[in-house]
Amino acid sequence: xxxxxxxxxxxxxxxxxxxxxxxxxxxxxxxxxxxxxxxxxxxxxxxxxxxxxxxxxxxxxxxxxxxxxxxxxxxxxxxxxxxxxxxxxxxxxxxxxxxxxxxxxxxxxxxxxxxxxxxxxxxxxxxxxxxxxxxxxxxxxxxxxxxxxxxxxxxxxxxxxxxxxxxxxxxxxxxxxxxxxxxxxxxxxxxxxxxxxxxxxxxxxxxxxxxxxxxxxxxxxxxxxxxxxxxxxxxxxxxxxxxxxxxxxxxxxxxxxxxxxxxxxxxxxxxxxxxxxxxxxxxxxxxxxxxxxxxxxxxxxxxxxxxxxxxxxxxxxxxxxxxxxxxxxxxxxxxxxxxxxxxxxxxxxxxxxxxxxxxxxxxxxxxxxxxxxxxxxxxxxxxxxxxxxxxxxxxxxxxxxxxxxxxxxxxxxxxxxxxxxxxxxxxxxxxxxxxxxxxxxxxxxxxxxxxxxxxxxxxxxxxxxxxxxxxxxxxxxxxxxxxxxxxxxxxxxxxxxxxxxxxxxxxxxxxxxxxxxxxxxxxxxxxxxxxxxxxxxxxxxxxxxxxxxxxxxxxxxxxxxxxxxxxxxxxxxxxxxxxxxxxxxxxxxxxxxxxxxxxxxxxxxxxxxxxxxxxxxxxxxxxxxxxxxxxxxxxxxxxxxxxxxxxxxxxxxxxxxxxxxxxxxxxxxxxxxxxxxxxxxxxxxxxxxxxxxxxxxxxxxxxxxxxxxxxxxxxx
Numbered sequence: 001x002x003x004x005x006x007x008x009x010x011x012x013x014x015x016x017x018x019x020x021x022x023x024x025x026x027x028x029x030x031x032x033x034x035x036x037x038x039x040x041x042x043x044x045x046x047x048x049x050x051x052x053x054x055x056x057x058x059x060x061x062x063x064x065x066x067x068x069x070x071x072x073x074x075x076x077x078x079x080x081x082x083x084x085x086x087x088x089x090x091x092x093x094x095x096x097x098x099x100x101x102x103x104x105x106x107x108x109x110x111x112x113x114x115x116x117x118x119x120x121x122x123x124x125x126x127x128x129x130x131x132x133x134x135x136x137x138x139x140x141x142x143x144x145x146x147x148x149x150x151x152x153x154x155x156x157x158x159x160x161x162x163x164x165x166x167x168x169x170x171x172x173x174x175x176x177x178x179x180x181x182x183x184x185x186x187x188x189x190x191x192x193x194x195x196x197x198x199x200x201x202x203x204x205x206x207x208x209x210x211x212x213x214x215x216x217x218x219x220x221x222x223x224x225x226x227x228x229x230x231x232x233x234x235x236x237x238x239x240x241x242x243x244x245x246x247x248x249x250x251x252x253x254x255x256x257x258x259x260x261x262x263x264x265x266x267x268x269x270x271x272x273x274x275x276x277x278x279x280x281x282x283x284x285x286x287x288x289x290x291x292x293x294x295x296x297x298x299x300x301x302x303x304x305x306x307x308x309x310x311x312x313x314x315x316x317x318x319x320x321x322x323x324x325x326x327x328x329x330x331x332x333x334x335x336x337x338x339x340x341x342x343x344x345x346x347x348x349x350x351x352x353x354x355x356x357x358x359x360x361x362x363x364x365x366x367x368x369x370x371x372x373x374x375x376x377x378x379x380x381x382x383x384x385x386x387x388x389x390x391x392x393x394x395x396x397x398x399x400x401x402x403x404x405x406x407x408x409x410x411x412x413x414x415x416x417x418x419x420x421x422x423x424x425x426x427x428x429x430x431x432x433x434x435x436x437x438x439x440x441x442x443x444x445x446x447x448x449x450x451x452x453x454x455x456x457x458x459x460x461x462x463x464x465x466x467x468x469x470x471x472x473x474x475x476x477x478x479x480x481x482x483x484x485x486x487x488x489x490x491x492x493x494x495x496x497x498x499x500x501x502x503x504x505x506x507x508x509x510x511x512x513x514x515x516x517x518x519x520x521x522x523x524x525x526x527x528x529x530x531x532x533x534x535x536x537x538x539x540x541x542x543x544x545x546x547x548x549x550x551x552x553x554x555x556x557x558x559x560x561x562x563x564x565x566x567x568x569x570x571x572x573x574x575x576x577x578x579x580x581x582x583x584x585x586x587x588x589x590x591x592x593x594x595x596x597x598x599x600x601x602x603x604x605x606x607x608x609x610x611x612x613x614x615x616x617x618x619x620x621x622x623x624x625x626x627x628x629x630x631x632x633x634x635x636x637x638x639x640x641x642x643x644x645x646x647x648x649x650x651x652x653x654x655x656x657x658x659x660x661x662x663x664x665x666x667x668x669x670x671x672x673x674x675x676x677x678x679x680x681x682x683x684x685x686x687x688x689x690x691x692x693x694x695x696x697x698x699x700x701x702x703x704x705x706x707x708x709x710x711x712x713x714x715x716x
Contacts, residue, residue, distance in 0.1 A: 010033075014056065038086065043075070092280070097686075142169075148329075153173075159301065159325070164330070171210065181298070254287045265302065275712075281713075313326045350591050366453060391455065394417075395417070412427055420456055455481050455510065479507045535577075546584060557572065557573060584596070636655075638695055646681065
């Protein structure tokens, strides 16, 4: 409930969501008629509005003659947010260079800002959930590798990097560790809780299904941005009160209020989706590690292709190297490996890599003859296939050969993508959409052609190429596509995945959203048709991302050892490339992530790049590129003139445009900061904030739209 405050008698500090980079400060002072504990949720006036705020520690000091405005109301039906949560928010604000109020308030359910007393009271009447009991859980037998990992997690403090191949049973280890965490004794009357994180919203339903089957629906809630505001509030209140014992969620769930937190699991920890790309650019994986240490909880990072940062942090000790601070646990074998050996096929083994040298194929070939034959054979045997292309739409661009016109976006420095299904050109940056012209807008020629390929085109071509192929039951082959375009409507993704699981789909064409995390039991062949674009990228992380994507994609094949053994075949990963000699291909052939990581980490060490150095990006958006770069250059020069703390250990590179330098008619520039010391970089960034504010207010930078700091950026 919300109670209004009588006449004020004391002053409290309150965190509110102030505009980004505003000069209002982190905490604002308000008058209160009663003492309010830190963490109390309140409503306070801010300008002409009444906003939600969180009472914070500290003493309010007002200038002489200035009176604080009174607190408008207290949400006294909700217990104060505990000190662990407040310390997490304060750390995130300091480290990622954002205001404390922005982090705190964006971490709370949006509906808390809008509910009146009666509405809040109704939501607080939810009955307590029954406690999960171990004797009600039907346990499955663990493999030797799973049991070894579970035992070490139970006996060691961590953090843990669970390096398990695709299909090795990492999820079952998570389930067992969650069960053991929930069986612990309550602390200060708060029952133990566990947080399990996944990188994508579309992975939440299948994980929720497994956890509710094991622990009961009353003990499990989800938290992600795909939920409605009432759903998010209900889940958040259940976690905050301790009624929900398990929270499943995406990156936003790292800020969930969980007073009984004892275990955090970060599944697919390498995934870039854990890094927020709008507003406060935090890494949920890194915050999970910090939160676990501060709250004395255990944390498990799981992946078949760990990030190089986590791999380096889990390196074993050697002569002259004390090793990393993570404990690496290895599960190299798939569940069921060895089944089917008598049939001549290693049913539970990882897929065999088949490489097609596209230099030896006819020009403009999309599906090579060997790959097409393999797809046909699998379909005829009743097996399923996955074709991966990480580019949606029909074609990346339309082109006129007569005048060289291209389907460029008028608002961005990027092409509009051709979508044949609705005959539109869409910009995937700003969303600008137009109908496909009947003739070239530049010269009037009717001969405009689609250049390149997208998932929509692959679906069309495969449907034509496999039109004469029959399944084992005599039915024609069925091809379907799953990408962001086919899954826009609520429930569409779940419906399409159900078709795949039921065997209604024979060949699935998709982007990376179907290449990771999904447990497709009947897929025995995965093909990556055009992966070469990332082989020679200027981004030093591109090889790591490509290797992870292809390894994760290959892991969708042959996951059900019994099914593969019954079919009498070996699962395969097909790779069409113009560079079969590339180091990534060699590592994929051997499924040798450690060798690939060692080679890449040595290159990064030689070049002094992360994880052997620490980076931040300052980005400026303005109406012109000159203003954007001018702001960054002026701020850099001011830092040198003022000799800011830590500057001697920080390199500031010259400002440059972003790769896509104009989006929605806004020009974008960036400046890279690099240091061998994380501490020195943080000291400099903290001292530089007032300089950035002062530079922003100068008349010559009037055209600046916004600026932001991105600490530990994933893309440069």
